[in-house]
Amino acid sequence: MTPVTAPWTRTRLRAAPGAAVALAVLVALTACLAAAFPRALDRYTDAGLRRAVDRAPADVTGVLISAAPDPGVGEATVEDSLRPRRLADAYRSVLGLVEHPLAVDEEQSSYGVRTTESLPSPDTWLPRPDGLPAEMVLVAPQDLDGRARLRSGRLPKVPGGQADASTTEVEAAVTEETARTLHMKVGSVVHIPGRRELTVRVTGIVTPEHPDGAYWSVDPVLRTPSLRRVPAPAGAPSPTYWVGGLLLAPEAGPALLGSAPVVRYWNLAPDPDALHARDLDGLASAVASLESGPALQQLHSAVSPLTDATTGLDDIFTTYGQLRDDIGPLIAVAASGAGTVAAVVLLMTGGLAAGRRRAELALLRARGASVRGLAGRLLAETAVVAVPAGALGLGAALLALPGARLLPAVAAAVAVTAVACLALPLRAVAAHHAVRIHEGRRDATTPRASRRRVVAELTVVVLALGAVEILRRRGATDGAGDLVAMAPVLVGVIAALVLVRLYPLPLRGLARPARRLRGAVGPLALARAGRTSASAVLPLLALLTAFTVAAFGGSVLSGVADARDRAAVLAVGADARVEATTETLPSGLSDRVGRVPGVREVTEAAVDWLARTPDGRQSVPLAAVDPSDYAALAARTDLGAFPGGRLARPDGAEGGSEDAVLPALASPAVAERLGDGAFPLRLADGTFATLKIVLVRERTPAVYGDEFLVVDRAGLPARSVRPSVLLLTGDHLDAGALRRAADGAGSVRLRSEARDKYVDSPLQSGAERIYTAAVAAGAGYAVLALLLSLASAAPERAALLARLRTMGLTRAQGRRLLVLESLPQALLAALGGILTGWAAVRLLSPGIDLTTVAMAATTSPVGRAELRADPWSLAVPAAAVLVLAVGVAALQAWWSGRRGAVAELRAGDAR
Structure with a gap:
C-alpha cells in the first residue's frame, strides 16, 4: 500500500x-x-x-505521660531512675511507641522530674497577699539551657555532678516574671520543708525562648506565677496565695525525693504540620492507644507499671x-x-x-x-x-x-x-x-420515540424517584450520605426527562388554534417549539442541575448569614452597644455618640443587674426604658417587639411612687416564677418599685440572657434611671469613632464585630469559599451548555431563515420567529429550575443543620439554623436563562440577516 x-x-x-x-x-x-x-x-x-x-491550651493538646517511682525497689534504683541518662532512654522509648499518624514535635516536647504538688515556703520575704505562705513547684527539666536565655547569674548545677535523696541544698533558676512577681533575685534562698528540709538557692534569671510554646505552657506556673484562692463556702472570704516555679538542674531530680512525692514526666507536643484531616481516625486511634490501649501496655513494660497517659486531644x-x-x-x-x-x-x-x-x-x-x-x-x-x-x-x-x-x-x-x-x-x-446512504432532513423529527428510549428513560426516572424517596425518609444524616451528594443530580434527571416529554404537548395543543391568527410567525414558532428532541435532555439536565445547586447554595449561604446576623443582634441588642464600665454612663455621652457619622438612633436604658425580690432570694435584671423608643428598637431588631403603650406608667406613678403598680415586660422564665400579680422589687439603690407583668417576650435588646424585666423609667426614681446602656442603630458604624466618643466611660461593641467572631474555623470559611466557587463554576458551565445547545441548532435555524426569506419573510419577522421559538424552552428551563431548586431544598432541609457552619458549634443562641429556600437564589438564575436564551436568538437572527439568502442556503446545504 x-x-x-x-x-x-x-x-x-x-x-x-x-x-x-x-x-x-x-x-x-x-x-x-x-x-x-x-x-x-x-x-x-x-x-x-x-x-x-x-x-x-498546651496542657490539653499535649500528651502527658507520668510515672511515679517503682514500688518495692531500693532507694538507689529509684534515684537512678530520676537521673538524666535514664530519663533520656525512657524518652526515646516513649517516642518509639507513638503510633503513626500522630507525630511529636520534639522542639516543644519536654521531660524531667517534678513534685506532684506545690510546697509552701515559710520564708516571710516572699509576698503574702492575705497572709498565706507562697508555694513552690520544684521541677528538674531537661534542656533548660536550650529553651531559655540567661539574663543574669548562671544556670543551676549540682555540686559534684550528682545528687541523691540526702541532698539538702540545690540550685535553681527562675523566669523574669517569677523573679519580678515574687521579689526574687540572684542569691535569694527559698526553704522548702519536708521529710528533709530542702534549701534552694536562686543562681540565675532566665527568659523563655518561646514562652507560648508547649515547653513553657503545659505548666504555666513555671513561666508565670499564679495567684490562687483557697476554696471557701459561698459568701465567705477566699484568701489568696502565690504559686511559683523553681527550675532545678537536670541532675538534681533525686534531691526532690526527700521533700515531697515526685514523678517522672514526658510532655509530648503534637507536630501541627503533621496533622491532616484525612488522618483523623488514625490520630484518634493513636491517642486512644496511648491513653488506654496497646501503647500504654508497652509503656508499662518499658518505663514503669505506674505509667499513666492523659491528653485532651x-x-x-x-x-x-x-x-x-x-x-x-x-x-x-x-x-x-x-x-x-x-x-x-x-x-x-x-x-x-x-x-x-x-x-x-x-x-x-x-x-x-x-x-x-x-x-x-x-x-x-x-x-x-x-x-x-x-x-x-x-x-x-x-x-x-x-x-x-x-x-x-x-x-x-x-x-x-x-x-x-x-x-x-x-x-x-x-x-x-x-x-446510512441518506439521513434525510435534520429539522424533521420522529413523531414518537423508540421503545428502547422510552424504557431507558422510565428506568432512569424510577431509579431516581426511588433514591429520592430513600433520601426523604432517611434524611441527610441517617445512612443516606451518598444520596445527599446526588440530590441535585437526581432531581435534575427526573425533571429533565419528565419536562422534555411533557412540554411539547401543550405547545402542540396551541398550535392548531394559533393557525387562525394573522401571519405565519406565531404558528410556525409554536410548531417548531413543540417538536421533541433527544438532544434537549442534556442541556436541560445541565441547566436544572445548575439551578438546583445555585438554589441550594444560595439557601445555604443565606441561612448561614441569617443565623450569624441573628446571633450578633442578640448578643449586642442593636447595631452597636455602649455599656457603662462602672454603674452609669456620664451625662452628655448620648449626645456625643449620636453625632458619630452613621448613627441614626440612640436608645437609652438603665439596667439594674442587682434588682431583687424583697426577701433577697431571687434576683432579676431590670431595664428602665422609654417605652416608645424602646418598642421601636425592639421592632427593628426583631427582639421581642411589643406595643409601647402597654408599658406606659399609669397616672400618679411619677417620680417612683411605691404605691403605683408599673406594667412590666418579662421573659417567660421570670413570668412563670413571679406570676401575674403585683409584686415588689428592691432596686440596687435600696428603693422599691411595685410591678405587674403584662407582656411576655423571649428576647429583649437591653438585657442578655433568658431572665429580665422591662419597665417605663418615668415610673422609677430619677437616681435609679441614670442610663447605663446606649443602644445604637445605624449603617456602617465606625468602631474607632464610637470608642473615641465613649472616651473610656463605657465598653463599645458592634454587631459587625460580634458577627465576625462566629467565623471561628478555617473549616467554615473554606467551606463557604469552596461552595461559592462550585456554584459559580456550575453556573458558568450551565451557560456554556445553553450556548452549545443553541450552537448545535444554529445551522438548521440559519438555513430555515434563509428559506423563509426567499418566501418573503422580513428580517424583523425572522427575529420574532427565533425569539418566539426559543421562549418556550427558556421558560421550561426557568420554571423547571425554580421547581427543582425548591424541591431539592425542601428535600434536604430536614436533615441538614447549618448551625455548625454558621456558629462553629453544635448549639446556637438563636436555635437551630435551618435550610430554607432563598427567593433570590431561585429567581435570579431563572431570569438570567430567559435573558440569555432570548438574547442569543435575537443575535443569531440579526447575524443571519446580514448574510445573503443564497450564501446561507449553500452553507446550510453544506452542513
Missing part, C-alpha cells in the same frame, strides 16, 4: 484549528477546577484541624470531626452538582463536534471505514488536544494550591480528560453504527 502522506490527526486539526483550541481551553479549565477541588478541600480541612489544636478530634461531618454533606452537594454540569458540557462538546462532522463521518462509513477504526481515529484526534490540555490544567492546580495530596487531584484531572477524549468517539459510534 502507498503510505498516507498526510496523517489523519494532523489533517483534521489543520482543518478545524478553532474547534481544537476551544476544546483545549475547555479541557484545561475543567481539569484545573476538578484537580483544584480536592486540593482546596485538603487545605482548608487541614487548616481547620490545626487551628483547633493551636487554639487549645481526643476531645479536640471528636469536636472537629463532628464539625467536619456536619459541613461535609454541603460540600458534597456542590461538588456533585458542579461536576455533573461540567460532565454534561464535555459530552455536549463531543456531540456538537459529531454533529458538525456528520456528513464526513457518514461518507467514511459508506466507503468502508469500520466502526472500530473510525472510533480509534477520532479518539487519537481528540487525545492529541485533550491530554496536553488536561496536563496543563493539572499543573496549574498543583501550582496554585500547594501542600495537598497529589493522587486525588491527578485522578480528577484524568477523569476529565478521559470524558473529553471519549465524548466524540462514543457519540460518533452511536450515530454511525449503521451505514
